[in-house]
Amino acid sequence: MMNTDQLMQLSLDMAGMTKIPADSAIYHPGENIKKAIMGIDMGAPELLLGRDLGYDAVIAHHPIGDTARLDFADVLWTHLDQMTAAGVPESVARPIVEEKVTNAQMGMHAANYDHTPSIAKLIDMPYLNIHLPLDEIGRQMMVESTNKLSPDQPVSALIDQFKADMKEFQIALTDFQVRVGSPDNPLGKVAISHAAGTNGGYPIAKAYFDHGVDTVLYIHCSPQDTQKIKEEYEGKGKNMVISGHISSDAVGINVYCDELKKQGLEITRISGILT
Numbered sequence: 001m002m003n004t005d006q007l008m009q010l011s012l013d014m015a016g017m018t019k020i021p022a023d024s025a026i027y028h029p030g031e032n033i034k035k036a037i038m039g040i041d042m043g044a045p046e047l048l049l050g051r052d053l054g055y056d057a058v059i060a061h062h063p064i065g066d067t068a069r070l071d072f073a074d075v076l077w078t079h080l081d082q083m084t085a086a087g088v089p090e091s092v093a094r095p096i097v098e099e100k101v102t103n104a105q106m107g108m109h110a111a112n113y114d115h116t117p118s119i120a121k122l123i124d125m126p127y128l129n130i131h132l133p134l135d136e137i138g139r140q141m142m143v144e145s146t147n148k149l150s151p152d153q154p155v156s157a158l159i160d161q162f163k164a165d166m167k168e169f170q171i172a173l174t175d176f177q178v179r180v181g182s183p184d185n186p187l188g189k190v191a192i193s194h195a196a197g198t199n200g201g202y203p204i205a206k207a208y209f210d211h212g213v214d215t216v217l218y219i220h221c222s223p224q225d226t227q228k229i230k231e232e233y234e235g236k237g238k239n240m241v242i243s244g245h246i247s248s249d250a251v252g253i254n255v256y257c258d259e260l261k262k263q264g265l266e267i268t269r270i271s272g273i274l275t
């Protein structure tokens, strides 16, 4: 049996984090949770489903409301840490990330942050979302797979390695996409740009490419940003690999669900948690 605090804390411990990140929150607390249902997107219909099927808690991955939505932009600063760790000068990275944060803040400010949490409260269904910690677990696994490879191996070797190490990439209906560059290009220096709120789009990929990174992995990227990156870097030995949104999210989430199961919880996985 666990309570909602313990459900959250376990994810922080597993990801090596000390505090709840801005994109994760307990919307309605609860105790004595024996049976939980978890999915990547869990909103109002899934709260009712959880109640109807007799679950004690509903756990979402993506942020839904309250501070997890309003303060979501704060976790985009994780891009700054990842970029500087990859060798992008802070003076270059900081203004790029700052602009992303400001834009996201303005977008989130308009959201009806209360909608779904208010329903959880009304029907008294314990409800939380865990975003960055579970993406961080997934990112660490992706980095571990990447570290098995050498820079002269082709992009296709990274894709094969990911599929060998993480079953989600074998069973997903989406496949990897090499949107810039080629599966035959050497990997060179790789940046796994994941677990930072959302993808960094054109400006963050550009910063990586301009400062020594040859292959950038995003789990998703808009068509518009993809096009801009392609126009600027196609044919220059740079590669942009898209691993797939749901498959990549499921990687870290499954590790967490497996641990819940080990600790005696009954956990049902839906909405993109590929098993």
Ligand SMILES: [Fe+2]
Residues within 6 Å of the ligand: 061, 131, 135, 249
């Ligand atoms: Fe995610």
Ligand SMILES: [Fe+2]
Residues within 6 Å of the ligand: 062, 245, 249
């Ligand atoms: Fe996601």
